[in-house]
Amino acid sequence: xxxxxxxxxxxxxxxxxxxxxxxxxxxxxxxxxxxxxxxxxxxxxxxxxxxxxxxxxxxxxxxxxxxxxxxxxxxxxxxxxxxxxxxxxxxxxxxxxxxxxxxxxxxxxxxx
Amino acid sequence: xxxxxxxxxxxxxxxxxxxxxxxxxxxxxxxxxxxxxxxxxxxxxxxxxxxxxxxxxxxxxxxxxxxxxxxxxxxxxxxxxxxxxxxxxxxxxxxxxxxxxxxxxxxxxxxxxx
Numbered sequence: 001x002x003x004x005x006x007x008x009x010x011x012x013x014x015x016x017x018x019x020x021x022x023x024x025x026x027x028x029x030x031x032x033x034x035x036x037x038x039x040x041x042x043x044x045x046x047x048x049x050x051x052x053x054x055x056x057x058x059x060x061x062x063x064x065x066x067x068x069x070x071x072x073x074x075x076x077x078x079x080x081x082x083x084x085x086x087x088x089x090x091x092x093x094x095x096x097x098x099x100x101x102x103x104x105x106x107x108x109x110x111x112x
Numbered sequence: 113x114x115x116x117x118x119x120x121x122x123x124x125x126x127x128x129x130x131x132x133x134x135x136x137x138x139x140x141x142x143x144x145x146x147x148x149x150x151x152x153x154x155x156x157x158x159x160x161x162x163x164x165x166x167x168x169x170x171x172x173x174x175x176x177x178x179x180x181x182x183x184x185x186x187x188x189x190x191x192x193x194x195x196x197x198x199x200x201x202x203x204x205x206x207x208x209x210x211x212x213x214x215x216x217x218x219x220x221x222x223x224x225x226x
Contacts, residue, residue, distance in 0.1 A: 034214075041219075041220075042219055042220070043116070043203050043205070043217030043218050043219055043220050044155070044203075044217050045217070046214050046215070046216075049214060089154075089155065097168075099157065099168070100157060100215075102154055102155040102156070102157075103154070104154045105154060
């Protein structure tokens with residue numbers, strides 16, 4: 001069964017600290033993996049998209065990694081800011097049906 | 113570009129009433145998606161269109177749900193009759209080759225069915 005699991009479910013960190021969010025998937029066949037940021041009351045916004053051949057991709061203070069062999073991805077946030085408080089959703093796309101399989105998300109709270 | 117536009121932003125209705133949610137995709141995008149988000153189930157794809165044609169509606173929960181896309185700039189998601197368990201945030205998203213198939217989401221419609 002195609003599934004995407006994220007951990008932790010929620011996380012609280014202090015402003016300025018780094019953190020890493022995890023995403024494990026069992027989706028096959030794999031097309032790409034995306035990380036979205038969703039602020040409270042708003043729609044998700046894409047942070048990164050990675051294909052099979054990409055191991056790492058950065059977007060400012062956000063760095064995503066992908067290990068297609070172990071089917072794991074991580075999103076690392078460097079020098080967190082209060083505005084990083086949001087839900088982060090991992091999404092995997094299948095290459096046969098083109099369907100997006102969504103993780104449940106990790107809720108990050110950055111405290112001053 | 114105004115992005116994906118959804119209306120209304122909030123809708124409160126009573127059980128049994130008809131609800132219509134509206135979406136205007138980004139101009140030039142040829143794919144449109146309807147999603148539902150709840151705390152319990154997260155984001156779920158309900159249906160998507162390509163060039164105004166429904167491609168996959170396997171996520172539509174029941175016959176009470178229907179979606180249309182009469183033209184490239186407008187889509188509706190209708191629930192009739194609505195039930196309390198339909199309470200959720202409904203997102204519309206659009207994409208196209210020009211954006212490398214990255215989906216852009218609207219602000220969502222928060223639906224509460226009493």
